Amino acid sequence: MTSTSAYRPSQPGARPGAGLRRAVRRLRPILGDRLLEPGDAAYAAATRLWNSAVTRRPALVARCRTTAEVRAAVVAARDFRLPLSVRGGGHDWAGRALADGGLVVDLTGLRSVEIDVGRRTAVVGGGATVADLLAAARPYGLVTPTGVVRAVGLAGLTLAGGYGPLNGRYGLALDNLLGAEVVLADGRRVVAAPDADAELFWALRGGGGNFGVVTGLRYRLHALPTVLAGMIMFPLAQAGPVLRGYHEFLAAAPDELTVMAGFLPGPDGGPLLFLAPTWSGADLAAGEREIARLAAPGTPSLHQVGPMAYDDALRLFDASMVDGNRYLLRTRWLAGVPEPVARVLTEAARRSGSAYSTLALHHFHGAAARVARPDTAFGLRDPHLVAEIIAVWAPGQEERPYREWAERVAAELEPLALPGGYPNLLAPDETDRLRAAYGPNYPRLLAAKRRYDPAGVFGSATPTLPRPDHA
Template identity: 40%
Template sequence: MGGDNGAALEGLREKLRGPVLAPGDAGYDDARIVYNAMIDRRPAAVARCVDVGDVRATLAYAQETGTDLAVRGGGHSGPGLCVIEDGLTLDLSPMRWVRVDPEARTAQVGGGTRLGDLDHAAHAFGLGVPAGIMSTTGVGGLTLGGGHGHLTRRHGLTVDSLLSADVVLADGSFVTASEKEHPDLFWALRGGGGNFGVVTAFTFRLHPVDTVGAGVTLWPVDRTAEVLRWYREFLPAAPDEVSGFFAVLAVPPGPPFPEPIHGHKMCAVVWCCTGDLADGRLEETLAVVNDPAPPAFHFTAPMPYPALQSMFDEVIPAGLQWYWRGDFFDSISDGAIEVHGRYGEGLPTDLSTMHLYPVDGAAHRVGRDDTAWAYRDAVWSCVIGGIDPDPANADLVRQWCVDYWADLHGHSMGGSYVNFLGAQESPERVRTTYRGHYDRLAEVKHAYDPDNFFRANQNIPPAAPGSEGASGAW
């Protein structure tokens, strides 16, 4: 934020119902903190917007003063794209609300809402949305990237349940995007990230989900090859009601894990089974965990869906050093298995991990071109996370993640879930993430944000004027 903008900032404060926090203000340091402690940026101001009026005023201020703008929802962005050094953060965290219509089976959600808020409100009516694996994740960022989680095999991606989105555009206009209104924008919002505007509210279709069959199975890390060869065949052939993501990890201290295995390196599957769990069906379904090798630990229990969603919140809280990278896979090759085994045995810290999330089942029954999500043929979405509380280990976990990803990338489909991209990805990497949808996204960008005002993201520059589709009509 160049020059003396003190008077302009005071003017913004007068227009907003929410606070505008600048360096030196009480609460500023808390307001600039994000989930990943590796991100330590000092914006010129944080505007905490409580409603659409605040959002519009903040956007106008940024444009009038020539200030770079970032948008923050839940603050869970791994690369910290919601905070710009010496820029302005438009913070939606005060817009944290959920309104459920149990008869229509829909939920409207504010732009600053977290998954735990949505899970809690919907669960009261035995309903839920397929979204994430941690309750602290922001609904907005996860949804705009496409969104996957425990319920994806059963109910699809998060965007497959999105019915509409309220959006403030770069010019300050307010629109509702849906299949009938601004359908091109709605298509782009379902996987295209934060490129197109500030989403102040989402409306989701809810699905019946109440008690789920949760489970964790651990095997010694030196059995990774046997377990992965079994897992790559078992899970895609399993009914959609059975989901489980594969991981390499160090066993966290505390229940349900017995003390003798705390800290031991293991490979694992974290299970979520939906449907009828009566008459011992859960244990019967998961009896197959003995097939690849004898587990070192196996735990199953029926539990409320929000309890599963919050299971890892205390294990991986906010304030840790994070570095992550990801890729999509349509198969788990023998070469990939060798890489997973090697880096699993070489976990650099107790919190560093790798997850393979299944994105098949119901997600495969949505048309390839129906949403901006470009990998409907992917079977797994992989993320590698170098994690530790100590800043002194930041370089260690970063290098482990970079090396792991580099050795694994050649076995992948070439692109990644956009929410698993890093802070300094190349334009080619972003293009690969969107495959054949990239040009259409650039055309929608031209129609709704021709000056690329929203660029603090995995950016899709607007198509050149006059290119096919630049009018926004399809």
């Protein structure tokens, strides 16, 4: 095996050389026609992401079905100095699932889900999506915290955080991770858990895919057959009082009620303010009273909230991400929505000029905020909001006005924001903000990177930590 000091991946875009040919010779007998090269019939589909703005072209795609195959692909990339990336759900907006000119470890064939009803746990493959887990757990009335987009890969969502409608009651997705099977850069298979390689387990819960390929995850499940959820929409003219009420509501929101908010394009093209509450308590009547109080500052143009399965509540967001459109994301952490923040967001919605672009505020509170910061690598445990600035345009449209809109909103929010930002949404070059995002956990996280990936094999992970020799 190549020594640590000798590993240097070839530069993105470099012409394939002897290393690539040797990798093909090693992996072809193992993967057969599941080792894809440009020109193969299945290559285009295997390298297509939901964000069509990503145009990277890997040299090889290893469509793995077992941990042993993942190990073979990782070791080949390391031995032959190929840039390596890992594709789970493929929903990183920056396209880090695809290594330009490199080798992609494709986990979409590892989507198994096993539910242990008695222990209330789930074991899922590294390529499983939110939808895969929720569909398997639904017949038993069980759930685990997830994000709001069902097509997102569980591993990528969990390893860097996992904001969603249940974090007030049950914590982030990573707070419900009980263990993980990981293939390290040297090909070793290890299990990370509280009682097995605890330092790796700590780093995985917030540090993303920087330490290895996660081929399996074990989650804690919760009995929750029904939530009270839906959408409440308001005309843009009511944004002032509604956001003022939202800001005041957040300060005393019960654990059981997590409320996403933001702006969406309306049916006539103009923006609408939305509140998306999810009540996870057993007393639905109490939830109805809390949600009525939340909506009281305005006169909704739409108020559709009712009891449903958690999986169905997430389906309300399925139309928000259209595969094939082009996306650029910016993010800020906010302590709340005081008047200056509300003005920035409202004016940004007014001038978005897009039939697709959105602004979303993800609510972090309750159980998630009661986890001590040193307990996981995740860096911000105070109650806050994640502002997600999502610029969207159709293929054929000019990128510049949409990029400028997103960057202007982010710049206007910067003096009103907390340091750092949600690592899962930061761009690969936002290294200063990434350091601030982890705060006092950052030195320990870098030490874990040096320990588990000393040569920087996983250099395209989300979020992107610096190579150990560059830190």
